[in-house]
Amino acid sequence: MGKTISEKIFSQHSGEDVYAGDLVIARLDFVMGQDGTAPLAIHSFNEMGGKTLFDPSKVAFVIDHSAPSPLEGVSALHKLMREFSHDKKLLLYDIGDGVCHQLVPEQGHVVPGDLVVGADSHTCTYGAINVFSTGVGSTDLAAAMISGKLWFKVPETIQFRCEGILQPGVFSKDLILRIIGDISADGATYMAAEFTGEGIAQMEIEERFTIANMAIEMGAKAGLMEYDEKVEAWLSGRTQKTPRPVAPDPDARYHEVKIYDLRQLEPQVACPHTVDNVSPLQEVENLPIQQAFLGTCTNGRLLDLEVAARILSGKKISRDLRFIVAPASRAVYLEAMNRGIIQTLVEAGAAVVTPGCGPCVGTHNGVPSDGEVVLSTANRNFKGRMGNSKAFIYLASPATVAASALTGKITDPRSVLA
Amino acid sequence: MLLKGKAFVFGNDINTDYIISGKYKFKTLDMNELARHVMEDLDPDFYEKINKGDMIVAGSNFGCGSSREQAPLAIKHANISCVLASSFARIFYRNAINTGLPVIECDTSQIDDADVLEVDLQKGIVYNKTKSMEIPVTPLPDVMIKILRDGGLIQHFQKHGDFNFD
Ligand code: SF4
Numbered sequence: 001m002g003k004t005i006s007e008k009i010f011s012q013h014s015g016e017d018v019y020a021g022d023l024v025i026a027r028l029d030f031v032m033g034q035d036g037t038a039p040l041a042i043h044s045f046n047e048m049g050g051k052t053l054f055d056p057s058k059v060a061f062v063i064d065h066s067a068p069s070p071l072e073g074v075s076a077l078h079k080l081m082r083e084f085s086h087d088k089k090l091l092l093y094d095i096g097d098g099v100c101h102q103l104v105p106e107q108g109h110v111v112p113g114d115l116v117v118g119a120d121s122h123t124c125t126y127g128a129i130n131v132f133s134t135g136v137g138s139t140d141l142a143a144a145m146i147s148g149k150l151w152f153k154v155p156e157t158i159q160f161r162c163e164g165i166l167q168p169g170v171f172s173k174d175l176i177l178r179i180i181g182d183i184s185a186d187g188a189t190y191m192a193a194e195f196t197g198e199g200i201a202q203m204e205i206e207e208r209f210t211i212a213n214m215a216i217e218m219g220a221k222a223g224l225m226e227y228d229e230k231v232e233a234w235l236s237g238r239t240q241k242t243p244r245p246v247a248p249d250p251d252a253r254y255h256e257v258k259i260y261d262l263r264q265l266e267p268q269v270a271c272p273h274t275v276d277n278v279s280p281l282q283e284v285e286n287l288p289i290q291q292a293f294l295g296t297c298t299n300g301r302l303l304d305l306e307v308a309a310r311i312l313s314g315k316k317i318s319r320d321l322r323f324i325v326a327p328a329s330r331a332v333y334l335e336a337m338n339r340g341i342i343q344t345l346v347e348a349g350a351a352v353v354t355p356g357c358g359p360c361v362g363t364h365n366g367v368p369s370d371g372e373v374v375l376s377t378a379n380r381n382f383k384g385r386m387g388n389s390k391a392f393i394y395l396a397s398p399a400t401v402a403a404s405a406l407t408g409k410i411t412d413p414r415s416v417l418a
Numbered sequence: 419m420l421l422k423g424k425a426f427v428f429g430n431d432i433n434t435d436y437i438i439s440g441k442y443k444f445k446t447l448d449m450n451e452l453a454r455h456v457m458e459d460l461d462p463d464f465y466e467k468i469n470k471g472d473m474i475v476a477g478s479n480f481g482c483g484s485s486r487e488q489a490p491l492a493i494k495h496a497n498i499s500c501v502l503a504s505s506f507a508r509i510f511y512r513n514a515i516n517t518g519l520p521v522i523e524c525d526t527s528q529i530d531d532a533d534v535l536e537v538d539l540q541k542g543i544v545y546n547k548t549k550s551m552e553i554p555v556t557p558l559p560d561v562m563i564k565i566l567r568d569g570g571l572i573q574h575f576q577k578h579g580d581f582n583f584d
Contacts, residue, residue: 023561025581036440039447040487048575077447121485121509137487137513139571147580151561185431186479190508219482221508274431361440361484382435382483389439389459 002249004157005224006192009132009246013115020156020253029114030058031144034100036065036361037119037137039077042084044142053088054148060091060109062100064356069095070364098329098355101125101213101297106329108239112227113246117144122297122379124215127223128208129231130245132192134221155192155221156255157248158183162199164263169414171307172207173299173377173397175199175260176214177268181278183258189219191255194248199262200225205234206301213298214379217275267412269375270395273383281400284410288320289394290372292405294350295326295358299377299398302332302341308402309341311416312348318408324366325350326358348405362387375404421499421520421537423471425529428460432476433483434510436460438492440484452488453495468497473537475529476503481510490514490521500537502526502544515562518570523556539566 003011007019014024033041038061053059061081069075078095085092093103100118103109105126110116112130117123121135136150144150160179166172180187193215200208208225215223227245235243267281294300294308305327317323325345327333333355336342346352351366353359359366360378367387368374374386374393381393396404399413406416442455457464474480474493480503481489490513493501500520504527514521522537524544529535533548544553558566561583568574574582 023559025583036484036486040491043447044572047572049579050575119485119487121483123485135485135509137485137490137509137516139487139516140512143516143571143575143581146575149581151581151583153559185482186505186507189479189505219479219507363440380435380483382433384435384439384441384459387441 002251002253004192004248004252004254005194005246006132006155006157006222009113009115010152010154012113018154020154022154023151024154025149025151026115028117028144028148028150030104030109030116031141032060032062032100032104032118032123033141034065034120035063035067035078035081037141038081040138041119041141041145042080044139045145048142048146050142050146053090053145056089059145060093060104061085062093062097062103063095064099065361066363067095067356068354095356096330096354098332099297099300099357102301102328102332105129106238106331108241111235111239111241111243112231113244117141117150121216122213124220124223125209125213125297127212127215128205128225129234130225130227132222132224135216155190157192157194158188159194159196159254159257161257161259162195162197162262163259164261165199165202166262166265169399169417170265170267171397171399172203172210174265174268175262176211177270177278177395178265179260180214180218180276181268183218185217185274185276186219191220192222192224193220194224196226199260201228204303205230206303209301210298217379267397267400267414269400269410270381272381272392272394275380275395281396281410281412284394285412287373287410288408289375289404289410290321291366291368291374292321292323292401293359293366293374293376293378294398294401295328296360296378297328298379300326300328300332302335304377304398305332305336305341305345307399309344311399311402311413312406313344315348315406317349317405320408321405322366323350323405324359325352327355329355359386361385375401375410377401421471421539423473423499423535424469425473425475425531425533425535427529427531428474428476430477431479431482434481434486434489435483437481437489438486449491449495452492456492456496465496470497471499472497473535474498474501475526476501477526478503478505480506482507485509487513487517490517490519494519502529515565516571518566520566524553528553
C-alpha cells in the first residue's frame with residue numbers, strides 16, 4: 001500500500017513499516033527550543049536526571065520571543081538558557097539573530113527527509129522544505145534532548161491540491177488564510193497536511209514557508225510540501241547535510257483531498273479573535289487601523305519586506321497609525337539593508353525593531369491600547385495575543401498591511417500595486 | 419484513581435492564551451504564581467472560585483494555540499483535577515499527559531456548570547452525579563496510560579532513563 005510523506009518519514013525514523021494510526025518511537029534529526037519554552041525544558045531536563053545531550057550539534061536554543069529582555073524576570077530566564085547552552089555546548093542563537101523558525105532552515109540545520117521537533121507550535125514551518133517538523137512542549141523537548149527520540153502517532157493526511165497560480169496582489173498568505181477559514185481552527189487536528197500542485201510549485205520557498213507555518217492554525221501536526229529544484233536551489237550553500245527527499249506514493253491513502261483554484265483567490269483577512277474567522281478583504285475594507293505590523297515567522301522574510309517597500313517607496317504612512325517592522329532574522333535584516341529596503345521603509349515612517357518575534361506575542365515592542373485595531377502579518381489574532389485583551393487583531397498579507405499603512409485603513413493592495 | 423469535583427464549563431476553541439496569557443509565561447517559572455492567572459481573560463475571578471478537585475469542562479479543540487506547557491501546568495497548579503473536552507488540540511494533549519494532568523475526551527454537551535462529576539481514570543468512566551448519568555469515554559492510548567501511571571514524562575525518565583514502553 002502506498003504511503004504519504006508522513007508515513008514514509010516515520011517509517012524511516014522508526015525502522016518499522018508504519019501507516020497512519022500507528023504509534024512509534026522515532027529518531028530525531030534536530031530539536032529546538034525558544035525563550036518561552038526552553039527554560040521549562042531545562043528544568044525538566046534536570047528533574048529527569050539528564051546529564052548530557054544526545055548530540056549537542058543537533059540541539060539549538062533561540063532567544064527570540066522576548067528579545068532583548070524587557071524585564072528582570074525574563075533576563076533571568078535568558079541567563080539560564082545561556083548558561084545551559086554553554087555548559088552543554090549546544091547551538092545558541094541570542095538576541096538579534098532572529099526568529100527560531102527563520103533561523104533553523106536559513107542556517108541549514110534541517111534538510112528534506114528530516115524529522116524535527118521544536119518547543120514552539122509553529123515548528124511546522126520547515127514542512128515547506130520537505131521536513132516533517134512539529135511542535136511539542138517543554139517536557140517533550142527535555143526528553144528529546146536526552147534521548148534523541150520521541151513517541152508519535154503517525155498522522156493521517158489531508159491533501160490540498162493547489163491548481164493555477166495566484167493573481168498579482170494575491171499572496172500565499174491569502175491562500176492559507178482562505179484554507180483555514182474553510183476548514184476551521186480544528187479541521188485538521190491530529191492530521192498532517194500536504195500542499196501540492198502547480199500553485200505550490202510556482203511559489204518561491206519563502207512564500208511556501210508562510211503556508212507551512214500556518215498549518216497549526218487548522219490544528220495540523222505538520223504542513224508538508226515536496227522537494228523540487230526550488231528547494232534544491234534554496235538549500236545550496238546553506239547546509240552540509242545531505243537531503244533525502246520524500247515524495248508521496250501515487251496510491252497513498254488520504255483522509256481527504258481538497259482542491260483549490262488559485263486563479264479565483266482574492267486578498268483575505270482573518271478577523272478578531274480567531275484565525276479561522278476569515279473574510280474576503282472587501283468585507284472589511286476601509287476599517288480604520290491604529291497599528292500595522294510587518295514581521296514574524298509567518299511573514300518577516302525578505303520577499304515580505306520587499307513587497308512592502310515596493311508599495312511604500314517614496315511615500316509616507318498615514319499619520320493616524322504606527323507601523324512596526326521586525327525582520328525575521330539578522331540575515332534578512334542585512335540583505336534588506338543592502339537592497340535599500342530598510343531605508344525605504346524607515347523613510348516611509350516605519351519603526352524597525354530587533355529581528356525576532358517583535359510584538360507578535362505581546363511581551364514588548366508594541367502592545368496596542370484598549371479598543372485599538374491592529375493589522376498584522378502574523379499567524380495569530382487571539383484575544384490578548386499582542387498583550388492587550390481589549391485590542392482587535394486582523395491578519396493579512398504583507399502587501400495588504402503595507403497598503404493599509406499608507407491609508408490608515410484596511411486597503412486592497414491591488415489598488416496600489418498596479 | 420478516582421477524581422471528584424465540580425464542573426466549570428467553557429466553550430469551544432479555548433486557546434492557550436486564554437488558559438495562561440503570554441504576558442505571564444515569560445515572567446516566571448513559578449507555577450503557583452501562574453496558576454493565579456488561569457483563564458483570567460475569560461473569567462477574572464476563576465482562580466478564586468476553584469475548590470481542590472474541580473474540573474474544567476469544554477467543547478472542541480481545547481488548548482489550541484501555542485505549545486506552552488505552562489498551560490496544563492497552570493491548570494494543574496490551580497488545583498484542577500482533570501480537563502474534560504469533546505476534543506483537544508494535539509500539543510496541549512501531549513503536554514497534559516507529559517505533565518501528569520489527566521485529560522479526558524468525551525461528549526461534554528450533557529455537562530452543565532456546577533454539575534458534580536466523578537471520573538475513574540483506570541476504568542475510563544465519567545459519572546455526572548448531578549444528572550445521574552454515565553458518559554462514555556474515548557480510551558487513552560497505552561503509551562499515555564504508562565506515562566500517566568508514572569506520574570508524567572519526567573517521572574517516566576527518572577524511573578527508566580529513557581523511553582520504556584515494554
Ligand atoms: S514570530 Fe510570533 S508566532 Fe512566530 S515564533 Fe515568534 S511569537 Fe511565535
